[in-house]
Amino acid sequence: MAVAEAGFVEFGEVFTRRWVVESILDLVGYTTDRDLTATTLVEPSVGSGAFIGPVVERLAATARERGVPFVNLENAIRGYDLQPQHVASCRALAAATLRAHGATDDVARQLAAAWIHTADFLIDDVDMPADFVVGNPPYIRADDLDDATEAAYRARWTTMWGRADIFVGFYERALAMLKPDGKLGFICADRWMRNAYGARLRALISDRYAVETLWQMHDVDAFEADVSAYPAITILARHEQGPVSMLDTTAEFGPTSAVEARHFSLSGAVEGHGAGWAGSRLNDWFEGHELWPAGSPAMIQVLERLNDRFPALEDTGGATKISIGVASGADKAYIVDTDADVEPDRLLPLVMADDIRTGVLGNAQRMLINPWNERGELVDLAAYPRLARTLAGHPAVKKRFVARKNPERWHRTIDKVYPGLAERPKLLLQDMKARITPVLEPGGLYPHHNLYYIVSTGWDLEVLGGILMSEVAEAFVDAYGVKMRGGTLRFQAQYLRKIRVPEPASIAPEVESQLRKAFRNRDRAAATRAAEAAYGLTEGTMSRVRNPLGDPAA
Numbered sequence: 116m117a118v119a120e121a122g123f124v125e126f127g128e129v130f131t132r133r134w135v136v137e138s139i140l141d142l143v144g145y146t147t148d149r150d151l152t153a154t155t156l157v158e159p160s161v162g163s164g165a166f167i168g169p170v171v172e173r174l175a176a177t178a179r180e181r182g183v184p185f186v187n188l189e190n191a192i193r194g195y196d197l198q199p200q201h202v203a204s205c206r207a208l209a210a211a212t213l214r215a216h217g218a219t220d221d222v223a224r225q226l227a228a229a230w231i232h233t234a235d236f237l238i239d240d241v242d243m244p245a246d247f248v249v250g251n252p253p254y255i256r257a258d259d260l261d262d263a264t265e266a267a268y269r270a271r272w273t274t275m276w277g278r279a280d281i282f283v284g285f286y287e288r289a290l291a292m293l294k295p296d297g298k299l300g301f302i303c304a305d306r307w308m309r310n311a312y313g314a315r316l317r318a319l320i321s322d323r324y325a326v327e328t329l330w331q332m333h334d335v336d337a338f339e340a341d342v343s344a345y346p347a348i349t350i351l352a353r354h355e356q357g358p359v360s361m362l363d364t365t366a367e368f369g370p371t372s373a374v375e376a377r378h379f380s381l382s383g384a385v386e387g388h389g390a391g392w393a394g395s396r397l398n399d400w401f402e403g404h405e406l407w408p409a410g411s412p413a414m415i416q417v418l419e420r421l422n423d424r425f426p427a428l429e430d431t432g433g434a435t436k437i438s439i440g441v442a443s444g445a446d447k448a449y450i451v452d453t454d455a456d457v458e459p460d461r462l463l464p465l466v467m468a469d470d471i472r473t474g475v476l477g478n479a480q481r482m483l484i485n486p487w488n489e490r491g492e493l494v495d496l497a498a499y500p501r502l503a504r505t506l507a508g509h510p511a512v513k514k515r516f517v518a519r520k521n522p523e524r525w526h527r528t529i530d531k532v533y534p535g536l537a538e539r540p541k542l543l544l545q546d547m548k549a550r551i552t553p554v555l556e557p558g559g560l561y562p563h564h565n566l567y568y569i570v571s572t573g574w575d576l577e578v579l580g581g582i583l584m585s586e587v588a589e590a591f592v593d594a595y596g597v598k599m600r601g602g603t604l605r606f607q608a609q610y611l612r613k614i615r616v617p618e619p620a621s622i623a624p625e626v627e628s629q630l631r632k633a634f635r636n637r638d639r640a641a642a643t644r645a646a647e648a649a650y651g652l653t654e655g656t657m658s659r660v661r662n663p664l665g666d667p668a669a
Contacts, residue, residue, distance in 0.1 A: 131165040131251045134370035135337045139300040141377050142350045151177040154246040159236040161194040164205040171209045175216035185218040192230040202233045237284045245292045249300045252285035277312035293353040305347035314404035325352045326400045330362040359397045361412040367391030408594035413660040425615035433573030437608045440562030444529040448509035449484045461502045466560035468545050474552045487532040537561040542569040544606040551589040553580045581630025585646035586657040
């Protein structure tokens with residue numbers, strides 16, 4: 116995944132524990148109670164043989180039980196890897212496993228050579244139709260590829276766009292190889308489920324395939340190396356979408372827990388739980404390119420109901436808008452003290468993350484040099500010599516791409532400063548924070564680019580602030596957003612837009628009053644109780660579904 120064992124970082128390798136491999140094989144149905152000799156399994160990146168070993172064991176055992184000659188198994192497995200030394204070691208492992216099950220040395224070596232090949236799964240001709248594709252695809256950022264390789268990958272696999280890691284391409288090619296009712300089982304970083312770059316892959320799956328099982332394993336010791344990968348086991352299939360077995364886990368989850376969890380996922384049970392895990396079966400899955408949620412299955416069921424019943428935040432309260440503050444491209448030049456040598460009408464009071472870090476609006480004392488006039492046009496530098504002189508005193512200003520592209524407009528900020536925004540009341544949210552903490556700015560300050568803001572013509576912003584500081588609203592960001600190490604949430608616009616809220620007019624006056632009071636008092640518990648009432652949830656719903664695994668740190 117993101118970090119590999121010493122010596123293998125450039126190949127994005129991380130080696131998977133045996134019990135994880137066994138879980139994936141069981142979940143896709145590669146089990147000895149079926150005739151595996153009549154199937155084809157593909158592994159895109161064999162690595163050290165974590166999957167090849169158990170796969171050959173299961174195949175050989177099935178062949179012996181059914182009396183199928185080993186020599187007939189040439190098309191039963193295909194494995195690929197970029198590194199010849201991995202191919203050699205996996206061939207040796209496969210041959211040794213076959214000999215242990217009674218194959219002759221010649222047949223064992225012949226099959227191992229037929230099964231495992233040196234190849235680039237994303238470019239080379241590896242299009243054997245498959246009943247199963249399993250593995251742990253390499254985790255390499257597109258930025259780490261040479262230009263020619265990246266261009267070749269992106270030209271062939273349309274889901275690889277934006278800042279996609281190459282495992283996105285592995286998903287696309289593996290899915291294309293599946294026969295009808297074929298299944299894919301990967302353990303892989305789950306960032307693509309909740310990032311913009313995964314949109315095309317999510318849409319592809321929604322259009323042509325089905326999600327069968329999703330095990331979230333962010334804190335699980337799933338690999339032989341200590342990695343920061345946010346992994347998930349994902350089982351996809353080439354058939355119509357049906358119910359989905361979803362599992363959330365803690366660090367306590369391990370080999371014994373996995374046996375219990377496999378039984379739950381394969382049994383059709385509606386709910387299950389055990390040491391370090393809780394599971395639920397969802398009736399359907401999310402459609403199109405929309406972000407996929409994470410969290411406890413019980414929480415996701417609640418969010419699914421709220422998604423069906425309530426509009427997105429920007430679709431309520433008349434004109435409601437979520438956006439990010441201004442980026443200058445050279446903050447050391449544009450952000451100044453109140454006594455800066457700039458014409459007074461070009462200094463705009465600025466609010467920054469430090470001004471709201473405590474959860475209340477502090478005494479903002481920084482100013483933005485504003486090169487935009489009240490009509491949204493760049494000012495004439497001849498009319499503002501002090502502004503021109505101050506900005507020109509910072510060489511970084513003219514070195515910015517936006518300045519080099521339009522030298523005559525070198526003094527612009529990267530983002531336009533919108534006339535009238537500073538004067539409007541707004542809710543501010545810091546981008547990275549452990550808990551959702553909206554702060555009311557009553558008007559007069561312009562937000563910096565490390566703050567997101569909400570303005571509305573139809574909301575009482577204190578009432579909306581009460582909803583947003585509740586565990587209900589936070590659950591949307593927690594489920595759909597990408598978490599940083601330590602559980603820090605990202606309150607970016609794309610995640611804030613996932614929050615569903617009641618229409619202002621539908622909230623009872625007494626509930627409005629409770630939300631307003633809770634927001635003013637920074638009382639998250641009171642805000643959650645009032646928000647539950649506004650959403651029509653039973654009081655205490657969020658505490659019950661937010662932490663079903665009993666993690667005291669959650």
